[in-house]
Amino acid sequence: MQLDLIGKSYGPNQVLGPIRLSLTRGQRLAILGPSGMGKSTLLRIVAGLDPQFSGSITGDDRLALIFQEPTLLPWRNATQNITIPTGCSVAQAHEWMARVGLPAHHNHFPRQMSLGQQRRLALARAFAAQPDILLMDEPFASLDGETAARMIALTSELLSGTGAGLLLVTHDPNEARALEARPLRLGGNPAQIQG
Amino acid sequence: MNKAEVKTRVTPPGLVPGVVSIALMLLVWTVASQMTDRPQTLPAPWQVAARIYALAASGELWFHAGMTLYRVACSFALAMVVGTALGLWMGRSRSADQWLNPALIIMLNVPALVVIVLSYIWIGLNETAAIIAVALNKIPVVTVMIREGTRALRPDLDEMAAAFRMSRMDRLRHVVLPQLAPQIAASARAGISLIWKIVLVVEFLGRSNGVGFKLHMLFSSFDVAGVLAWALAFVAVMLAIDLLILRPWEARANRWRSDAA
Numbered sequence: 001m002q003l004d005l006i007g008k009s010y011g012p013n014q015v016l017g018p019i020r021l022s023l024t025r026g027q028r029l030a031i032l033g034p035s036g037m038g039k040s041t042l043l044r045i046v047a048g049l050d051p052q053f054s055g056s057i058t059g060d061d062r063l064a065l066i067f068q069e070p071t072l073l074p075w076r077n078a079t080q081n082i083t084i085p086t087g088c089s090v091a092q093a094h095e096w097m098a099r100v101g102l103p104a105h106h107n108h109f110p111r112q113m114s115l116g117q118q119r120r121l122a123l124a125r126a127f128a129a130q131p132d133i134l135l136m137d138e139p140f141a142s143l144d145g146e147t148a149a150r151m152i153a154l155t156s157e158l159l160s161g162t163g164a165g166l167l168l169v170t171h172d173p174n175e176a177r178a179l180e181a182r183p184l185r186l187g188g189n190p191a192q193i194q195g
Numbered sequence: 196m197n198k199a200e201v202k203t204r205v206t207p208p209g210l211v212p213g214v215v216s217i218a219l220m221l222l223v224w225t226v227a228s229q230m231t232d233r234p235q236t237l238p239a240p241w242q243v244a245a246r247i248y249a250l251a252a253s254g255e256l257w258f259h260a261g262m263t264l265y266r267v268a269c270s271f272a273l274a275m276v277v278g279t280a281l282g283l284w285m286g287r288s289r290s291a292d293q294w295l296n297p298a299l300i301i302m303l304n305v306p307a308l309v310v311i312v313l314s315y316i317w318i319g320l321n322e323t324a325a326i327i328a329v330a331l332n333k334i335p336v337v338t339v340m341i342r343e344g345t346r347a348l349r350p351d352l353d354e355m356a357a358a359f360r361m362s363r364m365d366r367l368r369h370v371v372l373p374q375l376a377p378q379i380a381a382s383a384r385a386g387i388s389l390i391w392k393i394v395l396v397v398e399f400l401g402r403s404n405g406v407g408f409k410l411h412m413l414f415s416s417f418d419v420a421g422v423l424a425w426a427l428a429f430v431a432v433m434l435a436i437d438l439l440i441l442r443p444w445e446a447r448a449n450r451w452r453s454d455a456a
Binding site: 067 | 357
């Protein structure tokens with residue numbers, strides 16, 4: 001995946017760019033910076049959710065996105081929350097649920113699960129999409145310290161197991177370190193990769 | 196389980212006031228019918244009941260009520276499908292909303308009778324015209340309700356669907372329609388009561404069967420007992436549909452929302 005961002009503007013204000021990034025399977029990058037710097041905007045551009053920018057994204061890598069919130073379908077059970085968005089089989093969904101530690105939650109609705117369990121389900125959903133590169137947007141921000149540490153360990157283990165690359169957006173350098181991701185600091189106006 | 200929950204299971208809330216209120220209406224009707232000196236102007240409740248029994252026994256009630264129900268079902272389905280599609284489109288697209296909104300406001304304010312008369316003149320005195328006339332009266336109401344619901348759709352789930360490249364059909368089925376289920380159920384319930392009243396007018400003006408046609412015949416002979424018998428029998432049918440089909444469906448559609456709270 002190769003991002004060549006010339007600029008991203010809101011009206012007359014350029015907020016991002018120029019930024020060049022390249023990432024392949026097995027590589028892990030973390031975009032660091034204070035909130036409001038445009039980290040999430042950058043990730044949305046990479047994910048293809050924001051087509052309003054100048055520049056280009058090349059590469060045919062499969063991407064999967066993990067959001068700040070679990071963003072599960074409340075009216076579908078845990079298994080369907082994996083099979084419907086990713087198109088994987090029920091057996092594969094159950095396998096991924098077992099790998100994230102939810103082996104007994106196949107028929108649970110999101111409301112019947114704790115926030116930590118919903119996060120793990122979102123992680124299972126992302127990996128069930130068989131991504132070459134996993135995109136994560138502040139995925140541990142609303143978790144308590146212990147749960148966040150467990151989620152980071154689990155994410156790292158699944159990344160190593162599948163060989164997927166990682167593009168992490170976070171304000172916390174410790175998360176980048178724990179996931180062994182190369183830190184890139186976003187700063188300036190318009191925001192660019194520093195140093 | 197607390198005491199209040201036990202109580203609601205034994206008697207549904209509002210059952211006692213409901214039964215008492217209907218009994219009072221029957222009492223007022225009985226007294227009024229006994230006070231008038233012309234029984235043909237206001238027949239007693241038991242005379243109307245005997246008439247309903249006779250209509251049911253002869254089979255006439257089922258044929259005409261069946262024809263009316265058929266028209267109600269066709270126009271209801273047409274109005275729900277077209278209204279939901281238009282509401283989704285207008286809720287999603289700003290320009291569609293801007294272009295179609297004036298027509299929507301006009302349609303909301305055109306009297307039902309005008310739509311019916313014009314449909315019969317332009318399309319002809321036939322079943323198609325009757326069903327289209329009724330549906331046209333209902334579509335704008337459905338459209339408005341679905342449009343409001345569409346504007347309140349969760350953007351985060353939309354983004355999730357886009358990020359996972361879900362197909363349009365899958366998005367509609369699993370992301371959009373479940374969120375709109377309460378609006379769809381509410382507009383269905385509000386719609387069915389509006390639709391059956393308009394169907395009677397359509398039948399009154401231009402059909403040769405159905406409850407509205409029978410009312411037309413009875414109106415010509417000033418047969419009040421007959422008018423009341425047909426009206427009450429059909430009200431009972433529509434109440435049964437509301438209680439046995441639409442209400443349980445609406446409760447089901449809203450369940451995930453109340454549980455999620």
